[in-house]
Amino acid sequence: MSDITFRVKAHSENPTKTIAKARGFEAIIDEPGELNGTNDGPNPVEYTLIALSGCLNVMCHLVAKEMNFTLRGVKMNLSGVLDPDKHFGMKTAERAGYKRIEVEIIPDADADAATLEQWLKTIEERCPVSDNLNNPTPVLIKLK
């Protein structure tokens, strides 16, 4: 297949609240009160986990179909840990973003443990959002 370009347009509604549009869909991003926000939606780093959960679900079903076993559904628990110091401009040796992301996948499937381990390995290799987190992805930002 040829390359696909995905596009999002966004604008600030206030210093922490953003309205983002992807095709006909709108998403609201905000910060909770503890992070000085107006708490009208998940915050940016929560959306990173949301993106990952959606991508893993697609991969779970695609790979189960290829491997020829029945997958009725998946549940996922995702978490990420970060130190907000760099974000807030404090002197720190820590990075700005998540230090690590952990995901538990609970499949409802007709497959043995070895099959599920192979399934998980394939999912990890081919999941676009996992790839963009695990490996460097150039982000080119310019003013217009």
Add this chain to the structure above:
Amino acid sequence: MSDITFRVKAHSENPTKTIAKARGFEAIIDEPGELNGTNDGPNPVEYTLIALSGCLNVMCHLVAKEMNFTLRGVKMNLSGVLDPDKHFGMKTAERAGYKRIEVEIIPDADADAATLEQWLKTIEERCPVSDNLNNPTPVLIKLK
């Protein structure tokens, strides 16, 4: 400050549609019809751009305040290019995720060009979502 843990719980509603919950908020992730989905929400890689837009907005305002100039708002155009072959299991040398992400920021600000260039540099250095994309972030996935 000490580390903060962010959590999302998610489940599949069908092979392409995921319902994700972050605190009291719900997000719907799906694939468009062209990617074999039921088109009920932005897709996973669009959510990556949504996360980035929200994080950049917060950084834009935080850094403008530190630099002492008036920022009335920002508009952003985000795009990412990927080759879906690896995702679909085809033989390819390409990566699974975005090869690169491009962002245009249009500020409505009282600041000269040199100030805005310094502003952008600081935003890039301290934005958590940019960091998680630009630099490797371990994603640890296990079955439960």
